[in-house]
Amino acid sequence: MAETLMQRRARLLGPNVRTFYDEPVHLVRGEGVWVWDADGRKYMDCYNNVPHVGHCHPRVVEAISRQAATLNTHTRYLHDGILDYVERLTATMGAGLDCTIMTCSGSEANDIALRMGEAMTGKRGIIATDNTYHGNTSAVTQISAKMPPIGGYGAHVRLVPAPDSYRNPDPDGAIFAAHVRDAIADLDAAGIGLASFIICPYFGNEAFPDLPPGWADKAVASVRNAGGVVIADEVQAGFGRIGSHMWSHERLGMTPDIVTLGKPMGNGHPVAAVVTGANVMAGFRNAFRYFNTFGGNPVSCAAADAVLTVLEEEGLMQNAAEVGAYARQGLEDLASRQQVIGDVRGAGLFFGAELVLDRHTKVPARAFADRVANAMRHKGILLNVLGRDYNTLKIRPPMPFSRENADFLIETLDAVLTDLGPPDG
16 A cells, blocks of 8 residues: 555654644645645635735745746845845834844744843843743743743743633733742842743734733833843734734734744745844844844845735735624624633634633633534634633634635534534533
8 A cells, every 4th residue: 555645754754743633634735815635625724824915925926936036145145135125124113123133934033032132131031921832943942831841941931821811811911010020030039130021912822812902011111120121922913914003012012122023924935033123133243143044035035025015015904904803703793602612802813712611610622622623624624723721713814814704714613513512521
């Protein structure tokens, strides 16, 4: 019998290379919000934020192809593309965020951001939340709570409880800020001191709790009073995805010292960035000798620039706001009929529903949520789960997602929940 694709993966890539769903999907083509498998079956992609402006967007494909056929080299030679792009990117951010290091991944970007914190403070302490993920370099795995590093977390790391607007409301952020202050005091007592406070301002991996503007102000003030730098990881929620703002830190009313970018930046091309101010950049450049062979190459910059063009010309941030609100209302209406939905939340085209065994006890329906994600896959819709208990449906489609797509999503989810019946775990 011929060797299966999964067997080849195990042989050539090694064990435990994760795939989604009980029956992995073998994708061969994508266009807009749709992907097709090797058998020709069509799926609506409600999960992948990497193809931010749609799978294989012709404007991005053309920009990559044109630049690849012209020149591709590194930044120790001069080229206009990186400068034009950085000017355009930083124009979307607040005052003082006007210098950029281009990288290839969000992991690299967060690694650099942490080193910037060290350079600016002369200290090593890091505060993050206890249910987050910031990448997979050695430095950032120390703060990625989903898989503790071998040997445990370093003495310089403090993980504070992530916000949870559903089970443990903290309306003004006072409880969260108290945890941050305790972590700062603990780092000081250990003789380590605070360098960096890093969060996703949307708290995406923490199942995107509903938090009002200004919620993080107290925590940020405590960090600044201790001399630390504030890092906003915009890898998941940036580039207009939340609809109301280009960046989730703007929605939260937070002014970071450093912003990190990744996944959606090049619509699938491996490009990412760190954005900061001139003083932080100078501190980093004086403390570290950093060069990235592929970061900021002309092809990456062309891809990233094309993404910004498509976002603007096709009004995709406005689309995220309008369609996201429509889809969230659809989920709210569905919750009135399906008791397993304990909470609906999110903004723009990053939203979802938390599934529970009982609305009164709010016991997470973890196993049931996994069954829902698999059933949706078999009905032709790709989504997944996240959160502390992996019981929150994560819906994060490409930005051209339409009302018709949202209707298909809600109708299918309604049918799946009805077919599965009451959860049993």
